[in-house]
Amino acid sequence: MQDRFVQSIAQLPPLLAQALVPLLDDEFSGHFDAKQVEQLQRICGLQEHELLMAMLPVAAALANPPISEFYVGAIARGASGDIYMGANLELPGEALGHSVHAEQSAISHAWLLGERHITDIVVNYSPCGHCRQFINELVESQNIRIHLPEQETQPLSYYLPYAFGPEDLNITTPLLVSEAVQMKLVSEDPVVLEATHQANKSYAPYSKNYCAVTLELEDGSLYSGRYAENAAFNPSMQPMQMALTNLVRHNRQYSEIKRAVLVESAEGKISLANASLNALHDLTSVELEHVVVELEG
Numbered sequence: 001m002q003d004r005f006v007q008s009i010a011q012l013p014p015l016l017a018q019a020l021v022p023l024l025d026d027e028f029s030g031h032f033d034a035k036q037v038e039q040l041q042r043i044c045g046l047q048e049h050e051l052l053m054a055m056l057p058v059a060a061a062l063a064n065p066p067i068s069e070f071y072v073g074a075i076a077r078g079a080s081g082d083i084y085m086g087a088n089l090e091l092p093g094e095a096l097g098h099s100v101h102a103e104q105s106a107i108s109h110a111w112l113l114g115e116r117h118i119t120d121i122v123v124n125y126s127p128c129g130h131c132r133q134f135i136n137e138l139v140e141s142q143n144i145r146i147h148l149p150e151q152e153t154q155p156l157s158y159y160l161p162y163a164f165g166p167e168d169l170n171i172t173t174p175l176l177v178s179e180a181v182q183m184k185l186v187s188e189d190p191v192v193l194e195a196t197h198q199a200n201k202s203y204a205p206y207s208k209n210y211c212a213v214t215l216e217l218e219d220g221s222l223y224s225g226r227y228a229e230n231a232a233f234n235p236s237m238q239p240m241q242m243a244l245t246n247l248v249r250h251n252r253q254y255s256e257i258k259r260a261v262l263v264e265s266a267e268g269k270i271s272l273a274n275a276s277l278n279a280l281h282d283l284t285s286v287e288l289e290h291v292v293v294e295l296e297g
């Protein structure tokens with residue numbers, strides 16, 4: 001079991017702790033498939049939402065909050081039955097606006113692994129206004145069930161009434177179901193190719209700045225993040241932040257970063273190069289490689 005889970009495992013019901021320990025191996029990054037969830041339910045005799053609530057200390061152990069030292073854990077449940085953990089991330093020394101909230105981390109985790117519909121979100125603290133707005137960008141957002149400790153389960157529409165969302169800006173294919181774009185391939189470099197592939201799946205209906213970041217570590221492994229815009233603009237999740245949460249969920253260190261590539265579409269009305277560079281340079285002296293690519297057609 002990874003060291004970071006030792007304390008959280010001690011807080012779980014013994015049957016759950018026993019069943020989880022073998023799953024929290026070196027490869028574990030917060031994803032359980034539907035079969036594993038069913039098995040855990042059977043072993044513990046819990047309803048699904050009770051199980052996910054009980055597992056929140058494990059999700060919170062994925063956090064990296066050097067500023068607040070406040071550990072938030074979230075679990076997004078996909079329509080596939082798979083579950084995706086996420087936790088908050090703070091960048092030491094950078095503007096607080098660079099932080100990632102646990103809910104954003106869990107949702108981006110589900111998105112990166114191809115989930116197309118999130119039905120439930122379980123969190124250990126009440127989601128802030130910014131997270132409620134971020135969740136509202138998802139497909140069928142108003143019906144997503146929010147589970148909090150000591151609260152009756154309610155849909156997002158209860159927590160975010162009279163919401164402003166993508167449909168106000170005439171976007172009908174929101175986050176998770178938006179259509180992929182096709183960027184021209186400009187390189188045979190595997191890291192640039194991976195970033196391009198991820199940028200094709202990014203969600204940028206407002207700025208058209210389809211983009212993604214891929215981080216290559218010393219051992220050659222790649223961790224990517226896509227841009228996920230928000231109708232209210234400010235709660236958008238940047239690709240560097242998404243890539244960094246991905247890396248941290250996988251229990252990797254910033255010091256292992258060897259290369260960082262940002263691929264952006266030439267047609268975008270904005271660029272995230274400066275913002276990405278600021279976040280990156282807070283953590284490492286590695287230079288950001290910035291590649292601008294045109295869309296096909």
Ligand code: THU
Binds near residue numbers: 090101102126
């Ligand atoms: N936090 C979340 O992760 N989700 C919320 O909705 C509430 C706040 C995190 C952000 C920051 O890392 C810390 O908690 C203090 O606000």
Ligand code: ZN
Binds near residue numbers: 102128130131
């Ligand atoms: Zn939040």
